[in-house]
Amino acid sequence: MRCPSCGAMETRVIETRTADEGRVVRRRRECPECSSRFTTYEKAEEKRTLRVIKKDGSRETFGRDKIIRGIGRACEKLPVSLEQIEDLASKIEDDLKAEGYGEVSVSEIGRRVMEGLRKINQVAYVRFASVYREFTDLQSFQHEIARLIGEKEVSRNGEED
Numbered sequence: 117m118r119c120p121s122c123g124a125m126e127t128r129v130i131e132t133r134t135a136d137e138g139r140v141v142r143r144r145r146e147c148p149e150c151s152s153r154f155t156t157y158e159k160a161e162e163k164r165t166l167r168v169i170k171k172d173g174s175r176e177t178f179g180r181d182k183i184i185r186g187i188g189r190a191c192e193k194l195p196v197s198l199e200q201i202e203d204l205a206s207k208i209e210d211d212l213k214a215e216g217y218g219e220v221s222v223s224e225i226g227r228r229v230m231e232g233l234r235k236i237n238q239v240a241y242v243r244f245a246s247v248y249r250e251f252t253d254l255q256s257f258q259h260e261i262a263r264l265i266g267e268k269e270v271s272r273n274g275e276e277d
């Protein structure tokens with residue numbers, strides 16, 4: 117960064133701060149030649165923050181750890197590794213960012229967690245689904261359980277043949 121006062125080619129960064137929720141990087145610089153100080157603003161690349169819209173309409177910063185804890189609770193005492201849980205949380209975050217989400221609802225995150233858990237462990241999937249109240253009534257919940265049991269019976273029959 118060239119000095120605006122004397123034109124020296126090298127200037128020293130003395131302070132770095134982010135502004136506008138991390139979208140802008142603000143740097144205080146000092147010229148070693150003439151000692152003048154100036155500030156630069158740069159756009160932060162790839163540091164877009166993802167925000168979560170909660171059920172009451174309030175917003176909070178997307179918390180990967182929070183999602184890992186939520187998935188972890190659904191996977192308690194089940195043969196699901198921490199790595200699988202972390203991978204799922206990372207994939208959801210990466211996908212949302214890649215799809216251009218700036219804000220995302222809790223229920224959309226919940227839907228994606230369920231989608232992922234369904235492939236990892238079906239007991240964890242049902243547990244998570246019931247916590248997130250994705251099943252709006254008892255009937256649809258029972259229907260889903262019945263479907264899962266049905267799938268198991270089909271595969272068991274398949275093994276016997």
Ligand SMILES: [Zn+2]
Pocket residue numbers: 119120121122123124147148149150151152
């Ligand atoms: Zn200078």
